[in-house]
Amino acid sequence: MANLVKTLVTIGQAAKQTGLSAKMIRYYEEEGLLLKANRTDAGYRLYNSQQLQQLGFIKQARALGFSIAQISSLLGLWRDPNRSSREVKQLAELHLDEIKKKVAELQQMQSLLQQLADSCCGDDQPQCAILDGLQK
């Protein structure tokens, strides 16, 4: 019966341990990603190691660019023992497609802008290929 006392930490500790901000953690709770945290008598939120693990999951998913809504779905699957990895992979590939699309858009911008910048001599004269290019 030893070790049944779970280590509980306040939101500031949780923030430090996960690398999130306290504001983010409250936001994720408000958005329904996390169950409502338990509170002390004074109203302070308390987190156990399982909740810290979930926060870590959220952080990783955000780092991969998943939106809050997508992470909500991912967490649902994570918690569901009857999930199929097919569902998870579908979500991931949808997001992957979005990322690829954004990359393509940005690269298109980059290419056009680079062309303009390359054709601008960048000297003291007012004549400027960039402005001319934007004018067309």
Place this chain on the structure above:
Amino acid sequence: MANLVKTLVTIGQAAKQTGLSAKMIRYYEEEGLLLKANRTDAGYRLYNSQQLQQLGFIKQARALGFSIAQISSLLGLWRDPNRSSREVKQLAELHLDEIKKKVAELQQMQSLLQQLADSCCGDDQPQCAILDGLQK
């Protein structure tokens, strides 16, 4: 003295001709990119060909990802006969760096996510490499 009568169009016509929305045009005016448009007695905005050209400039610049603030600077230089193309090029290259940075970030995400997706078999089983990867 012929052809001194300028063709004036309402905001809807201006929107159609530039490919912007009326809402965008009002927003650009409000943000100070354009001088306040002249109005009819009834209060309708009127645009001449020079203003349409400026709207076209804004549209091109937005398509290259410049922010409203950056476009404000670009328009300032565009209108300034004493500008140097050096200033324009500096603005463009600052923005180009931002774009490159975003592309790099997104490609990093893409790479990591692709790895996870590739290692997930995507079948009926609950075991999922993507969820495992997010959990670490």
Place this chain on the structure above:
DNA sequence: AGTTGACCTTACCCTGAGGGCAAGCTTTAG
């Protein structure tokens, strides 16, 4: 002349993922 429909006006709330700040309560350290 009246009416209908298209067009215009301003004003307000909404987006995503939090950041920043204020006012007030609690806990901890000295």
Place this chain on the structure above:
DNA sequence: CTAAAGCTTGCCCTCAGGGTAAGGTCAACT
């Protein structure tokens, strides 16, 4: 006992517009 640090909620801000509402205007048709 007191000061500092930490916690709470609540409100406003971002950026580039989109959506909608309520109301005024214009052109065409009857």
